[in-house]
Amino acid sequence: MKATRLNLAPWLFLAPFLGIFCLFTVWPLLRSFILALQQTYGPGTTEWVGLHNFRYLLTDPLFWTAAANTGRFTLGSLFVQLPIALGLALLLNRPGLRGRGFFRLTFFAPSLVGLPFVAMLFAPILEKRTGLINATLHRLFPIWDPEFAWMQEYVMSSLILAALWMYAGFNMVYFLAALQNVSKDLIEAAEIDGANAWQRFRHVTLPEIAPIAGFVTLLSVIGSFQMFELSYILLNNTAGPENRGLTIMMYLYQSGFVVGDLGYASAIGWVLALTLMGIALFQRWAARRYEER
Template identity: 65%
Template sequence: MSRARIYPLWAPWLFLAPFVVLFGVFMAYPLISSIGLSLQQTYGPGTSVSVGLKNYADLIRDPLFWIAVRNTALYTAGSLFVQLPIALGLALLLNRPRLRGRAWFRLIFFSPSLVGLVFVATLFGLILHEREGLLNAALARVWPAFPREFPWLQRFVMPALILASLWMYAGFNMIYFLAALQTVDQTLVEAARVDGAGPWHVFRHVTWPAIAPVSGFVALLSVIGSMQLFELPYILLGGPGPESRGLTIVMYLYQNGFETGDLGYAAAIGWVLALFLIGLALVQRALQREALS
């Protein structure tokens, strides 16, 4: 079906111009210049010397970088294996037919994700306080054997971060699972039940295959977001925390670029992170394709 063009030639470019210009200046240009930047050592934004691949070579031998990688990986594992199963569980409960108050529950569970990470960090700084905090007081009441003055922000930094992000993001991820569950063919579910399948069998053989693509997407987004963790530990601990237990990759990038002033090293850290995440996205896409065919 070919039709004569009835709009002026410039029309699409008029609408595209603001995006293309801004995208070129503030996305494409920084992206390309960051390659060059990562081959330099800088002292603040003004002065720099070219050092070739030294930043990358240093990074591989930098023990702090590997601490940051380990911490970030632990936090990401917490998102994947603690937070996402809880999000899926909440979505399954909310998806039960004839549930009352579904909209209210959804609103409540989702609401923490609107609170900025900085504000979550200030709030959880008080909740996790070893002596005065709400969490230790509540734990002491329901579980008397739990150690008093449990040092969340001194020694159990990673569980504390995972807990705070569980509060913040479980409801957010639940929304995606819920949207996926609502596309599951209910006649298939009914048919399986009539054939005598228990709840686990229905989930395993009917529900899960139907929501697997969205679950893969949610898991990917969750990993990408978790790998970029910065504000939560930075504000909660006021920096990397005791023995750098809260140091993350992006916090290390921030410290090097904007506290030490070496934008080149920061750009190199940025590229290592970016290449890892892009590789992950490509692998996920390939797996998804394979599953479909």
């Protein structure tokens, strides 16, 4: 009696999760293999095309435009946003700082806004002439051209800027948590040994926060690769002039849900997924090598 109750209970607890998980994660995952080998006209009619989707993808100029744009956005996130996030965390971690709670909350606040609403907020900010950025820059530096076309010529820079505003504080929270775990004794010992601020950061702090830095980098890459809402909404539901705002995710959306070819969308999904899995494996490999060193 008791034995059966104890054995049944975990399955009862797992039942809602497992049921929904199998139906809406495992099953679609299996279907996506098949779907990627088909062409569909809307969700109802399918036609078997074999590996044609993947062959077409390799020579599809739009896909490569999307991949290049996504790569540019990801690099911008990595090399602009993460150093700033780490810098803010280092500033906030200094002993004797007043108002730490206020600053932390302030920097974190934009990440609560949510991508679609960040895009709506940045639409007027990036506007020509009347927009906040151009109007301010023109007033501060009269040489600045108020007609500077953020959302026409410099789409990816604009998106990197919006993402920077939104996520810098979010990533800062992770860095700050890591910095607070760095042993104070270790830093003091280095200070006594005569290490200057840079040497202490380079040889004591950085190795200590490396695991979390790697984790944050991976999360940023994964998030940036799936970027959709920012450019889609900021560009009024288009890919922008000359597809400058087209991302892989937007191309997947357009192929699957505007054109109606779910098969091609699945093929794009697989290329995206395999790329991300490759990056994740590489990150784990690099992290392990770093730890063994």
